[in-house]
Amino acid sequence: MNYFNDQSNLAGLYDLGFSGPQFTWRRGQTWERLDRIFVNSMWFSEFIHTSVHHLSMTRSDHGPLLMNISASNVKHKPSFRYLNKWSSHHDFLNQVSLVWRDCHHLNPLIKIWQLQKKLGRHLSNWNWKTVGDINLNVVEAEKTVAKLEAKLESNPEVEKDLLVANENLMNVIYLIAASAVNYYQTLFKQPSDLRPPIQHDLFCRDENFMRALDLTSIPREEEIWSALVSIDNSKVAGPDGFSADFYKKSWKIIKDDIV
Incomplete structure (x- = not known):
């Protein structure tokens, strides 16, 4: 040595x-x-x-x-990130309704920012109390294995308990791994959406129509919703931490402030 x-x-x-x-x-x-x-x-x-x-x-x-x-x-401190799995919980919309209120700033953009920060803190706490941390079972299983390994050095009789603890740890890890594998297998099996070829003659034919459009006008609620539903729920969240899934599932509650 x-x-x-x-x-x-x-x-x-x-x-x-x-x-x-x-x-x-x-x-x-x-x-x-x-x-x-x-x-x-x-x-x-x-x-x-x-x-x-x-x-x-x-x-x-x-x-x-x-x-x-x-x-x-x-x-x-990690920044807030909305998890799409939250919207599948039966109490999700109720939690959004409880918090998305009581902000009265005159500037609508600041008002939305305040509501998002308030809701983000609430959903994070709600996740820990109700939904739970997906990594908590792994951490607890690893602690159990580490304690038994330390005891095994002086007490060989705990080896059977260690084998059981190791098996439990592998099962917990497998559940997370299987969920990830299933997600990507499903994702890659989906047929790709091929865009049709661009018809250049349409641009020439409708040039006058395009010039007549008032692109600076405020979009209607229907236009905003149409643009929103075209966004894939699995897309990465924006700077505010909320993904498209949140806006779609909570639209009836938040649309008045967004529009």
């Missing part, structure tokens, strides 16, 4: 250290930290906030290493 360390130092490589379980390999009652991540000085100069975490040994005698690279170790 000393020879290995000496050669690593000569090569200018440095062990990043770790957090989490102490060992990364196990055979019987033998535990070792065999897996490591080494970097050089150039890496440190480019990615100073790099950390390594030892994950649990699930269905393997080796524990995988998770490297996290961030520009800063300062944690920022």
Whole structure:
């Protein structure tokens, strides 16, 4: 081991250290930290906030290493993002109705912004209390596995419990993975909408009509709704964090302020 360390130092490589379980390999009652991540000085100069975490040994005698690279170790509050799954909840529209009110700013754009911020905070809290965090089961399962692995080093009798905990962790991960796979399989099986060829003669024939259009007039509610329904619900949300799905499903509640 000393020879290995000496050669690593000569090569200018440095062990990043770790957090989490102490060992990364196990055979019987033998535990070792065999897996490591080494970097050089150039890496440190480019990615100073790099950390390594030892994950649990699930269905393997080796524990995988998770490297996290961030520009800063300062944690920022994540911005609001609307989740399309919320609209399928039976109480969703009721929650929107409860909050989308009592803003009386004279500027309609500021009023909508205030309503969106207010509703965003409310839906985030409602999600935690009612819908739940989709990653919470994974986190809890990982904690259970980590605790049992720590006990196994001194108490071999918990190995059966560890096997059950590992199986539960894999099942929870599989549910999330299966949902993602199903979504993309369905998406890619959908027939593509081929646009018809452009008929250039229409532009010449209707040139006078186009010039007569009043494109600066305020759009009607029907025009706004027609444009809205043409947007795919799976499109990425805009800067306000709300996707097209929210505006479609909540239109009857919010349309007076939007129009």
